[in-house]
Amino acid sequence: MAAPVSTVGKPSAERLPLNTTSFQKKTRTKLISIPGTRPSVQNGQLLVSTGVTSLDYLLGGGLAVGTVLLVEEDRYDSYSRMILKYFLAEGVVCRHELFVASAQDNPDDILQELPAPILDDVAIHKPVEQPRLSCEPQDSLDAMKIAWRYQNLPKVQSALASSSRFGHYYDVSKTMEPEIRQAAKCHRFYLTEHPTQSPPTHSTMLESYSALLKSLQEVINSEGFDVAAPMSKSRNILRIGLPSLGSALWGDDLSCHDNPRNGHALATFFYGLRAMLRSSLAVAVVTVPSHLIQDRALMGNITRLCDNAIALESFKGSERETNPLYKDYHGLLHVRQVPHLNCLASKLPDHKDLAFKLKRKQFTIEGRSGRSTCCRRSSERGSGGRWASRWADV
Amino acid sequence: MLTELLQGSDAGGFIIIRDSASCSGRHLLKSFINAALNREEDVHVLGFEVSEEELKGSPVQRLHFHNAYSDPLGWTDKPTFTVHQFCMEELARLLKQTSHPKPATLVIDSLSWILRHVSPPAVCATLHQLRKGGAVRAIVALLHGDMHQRGTVGSVCHLASSVITVAPGMKGGDAVAKITKRSKSGKVVQDEDIFTINNDLTVVIQSKHSQVGHKQADPEEQEMDPTAHLTFNLRLSNKEREAKEKLALPFVFSKEKKTALLHSSPGSGRILYEPDANDDYDQEDPDDDLDV
Numbered sequence: 304m305a306a307p308v309s310t311v312g313k314p315s316a317e318r319l320p321l322n323t324t325s326f327q328k329k330t331r332t333k334l335i336s337i338p339g340t341r342p343s344v345q346n347g348q349l350l351v352s353t354g355v356t357s358l359d360y361l362l363g364g365g366l367a368v369g370t371v372l373l374v375e376e377d378r379y380d381s382y383s384r385m386i387l388k389y390f391l392a393e394g395v396v397c398r399h400e401l402f403v404a405s406a407q408d409n410p411d412d413i414l415q416e417l418p419a420p421i422l423d424d425v426a427i428h429k430p431v432e433q434p435r436l437s438c439e440p441q442d443s444l445d446a447m448k449i450a451w452r453y454q455n456l457p458k459v460q461s462a463l464a465s466s467s468r469f470g471h472y473y474d475v476s477k478t479m480e481p482e483i484r485q486a487a488k489c490h491r492f493y494l495t496e497h498p499t500q501s502p503p504t505h506s507t508m509l510e511s512y513s514a515l516l517k518s519l520q521e522v523i524n525s526e527g528f529d530v531a532a533p534m535s536k537s538r539n540i541l542r543i544g545l546p547s548l549g550s551a552l553w554g555d556d557l558s559c560h561d562n563p564r565n566g567h568a569l570a571t572f573f574y575g576l577r578a579m580l581r582s583s584l585a586v587a588v589v590t591v592p593s594h595l596i597q598d599r600a601l602m603g604n605i606t607r608l609c610d611n612a613i614a615l616e617s618f619k620g621s622e623r624e625t626n627p628l629y630k631d632y633h634g635l636l637h638v639r640q641v642p643h644l645n646c647l648a649s650k651l652p653d654h655k656d657l658a659f660k661l662k663r664k665q666f667t668i669e670g671r672s673g674r675s676t677c678c679r680r681s682s683e684r685g686s687g688g689r690w691a692s693r694w695a696d697v
Numbered sequence: 698m699l700t701e702l703l704q705g706s707d708a709g710g711f712i713i714i715r716d717s718a719s720c721s722g723r724h725l726l727k728s729f730i731n732a733a734l735n736r737e738e739d740v741h742v743l744g745f746e747v748s749e750e751e752l753k754g755s756p757v758q759r760l761h762f763h764n765a766y767s768d769p770l771g772w773t774d775k776p777t778f779t780v781h782q783f784c785m786e787e788l789a790r791l792l793k794q795t796s797h798p799k800p801a802t803l804v805i806d807s808l809s810w811i812l813r814h815v816s817p818p819a820v821c822a823t824l825h826q827l828r829k830g831g832a833v834r835a836i837v838a839l840l841h842g843d844m845h846q847r848g849t850v851g852s853v854c855h856l857a858s859s860v861i862t863v864a865p866g867m868k869g870g871d872a873v874a875k876i877t878k879r880s881k882s883g884k885v886v887q888d889e890d891i892f893t894i895n896n897d898l899t900v901v902i903q904s905k906h907s908q909v910g911h912k913q914a915d916p917e918e919q920e921m922d923p924t925a926h927l928t929f930n931l932r933l934s935n936k937e938r939e940a941k942e943k944l945a946l947p948f949v950f951s952k953e954k955k956t957a958l959l960h961s962s963p964g965s966g967r968i969l970y971e972p973d974a975n976d977d978y979d980q981e982d983p984d985d986d987l988d989v
Contacts, residue, residue: 379877379885380855407825407856416882451955495826551821551852559817559849595851619885620877 337538337584339397340368341469348644351399351540351586352470354389357659357668359470361652362611366588367644368540369580371573373606375593375614377634380547382615383590385475385661387544390588392417392479394542395487396471402522402543402585404492404515406552413546414489418473419480421664476663492518494553509565511553512572519543520579528583543580543587548572549605550592558595566601573608612640615659632658636668698876698888699902702859703732705802710835711828713808713857715842715850720865720872722839723806724894727752729837730804731898734759738834739801741792743778745769745810752806761795769810780814785826792832800834803827807839808853817849824856866891871903 343350343364350365353372359365366372376383394401395417403410447454497514508516523529528541549557549569557563569591580587593614596602606612617634618624636657643649654670702712712729716722733740734757741761744752749762765778782788792801805811811820827833842850842862854860859878866873876888891903924931933941950958979985 379879379883381883381885384883448949452958455959495829550855551818552825552856554818554822556816556818559846559852561846561848592851592855595848595855597846597848620887 354393370610373609377617406494410491419477541585610642805838
């Protein structure tokens with residue numbers, strides 16, 4: 304079971320002070336109330352947001368706690384890295400803890416490039432703004448021309464104690480401010496700083512992967528993310544980001560050779576990772592350079608071992624870049640695997656052809672709806688198949 | 698973009714020249730060496746495939762050629778440079794031998810030779826350490842794309858900041874270079890140039906590839922201006938715009954009235970409402986006797 308909800312303690316009342324209303328829903332069930340999570344409407348699993356609201360919708364509301372999301376990278380690793388950054392930024396905003404492990408870039412560099420959240424309802428450590436008094440000078444009336452009756456009402460309270468909204472929006476052109484980022488606790492694993500021991504001959508896993516799993520296990524046990532840990536302190540979620548796992552810098556020749564010598568090392572790693580996550584309050588997003596892996600059977604193995612799997616295919620450099628059908632989009636998104644947690648059948652997404660577009664303030668994923676006849680201008684241009692209106696700004 | 702790469706403006710770059718059997722990239726490699734020497738930089742060349750005389754006719758002072766051509770696998774007793782010496786410690790020692798204050802440029806001819814004898818993950822690790830360590834300013838390597846499996850070529854090119862793929866051009870002396878450059882921010886730029894190399898190893902860029910011209914023509918055709926052929930006027934002249942802005946809208950009050958309404962006097966009426974049981978009228982259950 305991904306997150307056994309019955310064993311964890313009562314909702315912590317001390318989290319609620321600065322709500323705008325005093326209404327508290329009376330709940331009989333003992334759900335874990337961790338900031339930034341919500342129970343799924345389909346099966347009651349505890350969900351966290353991936354940072355991209357369209358992707359949350361695609362995965363059935365969010366990423367279930369205790370599962371792994373596999374992102375197959377696009378050719379130049381630009382959009383998959385962006386999804387990882389959204390995931391980590393969402394963790395910072397929701398006050399979750401982060402764990403970043405990388406072989407190529409320093410984890411500190413990855414953390415410095417997180418996108419800035421769009422700040423309307425994100426809590427930062429600023430004091431509550433006083434509502435504006437009515438004895439303000441006259442020139443403030445010119446601020447609003449049409450809605451001037453709302454001039455003197457206080458602004459929407461931005462200082463919630465914990466951000467109660469699920470899923471935030473980020474501005475890609477700005478990086479997150481250091482004060483916000485340093486408020487979140489982050490654990491790092493940089494492969495070049497770990498000395499390589501002699502490889503054990505009988506193990507199916509590489510020592511780089513073993514070292515990573517050991518480090519993860521230590522963090523989970525010491526920081527209390529294990530579900531079986533005692534209830535002494537309040538619970539939090541650990542967000543694990545693993546960029547470019549399986550690349551040659553991890554010592555794995557899966558992406559180099561057609562017949563890799565230790566082809567099952569990565570699959571064994573995923574098996575161990577999933578087993579560890581099932582018994583802890585953690586979520587993992589892993590990106591794998593699948594365009595370099597030639598053995599499709601092994602890639603299929605790895606996909607089956609992860610709960611959620613999507614693949615990104617960017618149009619950059621391919622002949623599809625000039626196709627007029629795709630001119631509004633940056634690439635295609637394929638859903639390889641949907642999770643079936645504690646159930647027999649899973650909910651498949653409605654649209655099979657999905658395309659994504661990275662805008663400055665949003666990463667949108669849209670599905671294709673077929674030819675539309677409503678707009679005459681589009682049929683004049685002769686483009687076949689309008690892409691549907693967007694989902695999931697909801 | 699080829700000229701910018703030749704000028705070597707950004708430090709810490711890793712350029713791979715990817716060639717094939719139909720078109721050799723060694724001339725372009727020699728142009729890169731030449732450009733680096735003209736910039737007064739130290740150049741270290743690991744030569745596996747061609748000898749020193751063939752690569753650079755007369756010895757130049759700042760060019761340090763490490764002869765891996767005569768005995769690359771160490772079969773004799775005293776090899777100068779073997780392929781197994783391609784690891785971080787040996788290379789760092791090699792690069793420290795010169796006393797030049799600026800970090801040098803490392804040229805590898807060719808990476809394919811090393812990949813045949815050392816495992817690709819080890820080669821990738823060494824290249825990664827070279828870039829991060831700061832021992833070299835830039836690395837330029839030649840890679841024969843058709844000698845390796847796709848995954849190997851892809852993995853090595855994934856580490857590079859720029860990949861130049863050379864292919865034979867239309868005319869005899871021309872070659873086409875397809876360049877993919879990845880900046881640190883993750884942005885990817887692609888370009889295509891037709892170039893020739895003169896005898897003194899300078900690169901001359903011909904006009905851009907003809908396909909780029911086709912791409913530019915098509916978008917212009919498709920954009921029709923919908924306001925072009927209308928029978929009514931959609932634009933405003935200046936006088937009309939001024940008149941429009943002067944018009945007083947019905948519910949826009951003057952400033953005095955606005956302030957009067959905003960600061961309501963204390964004696965105005967207030968509505969006090971206490972919810973009554975009779976007000977709780979449920980449309981679907983008027984008699985209030987359903988047990989739901």
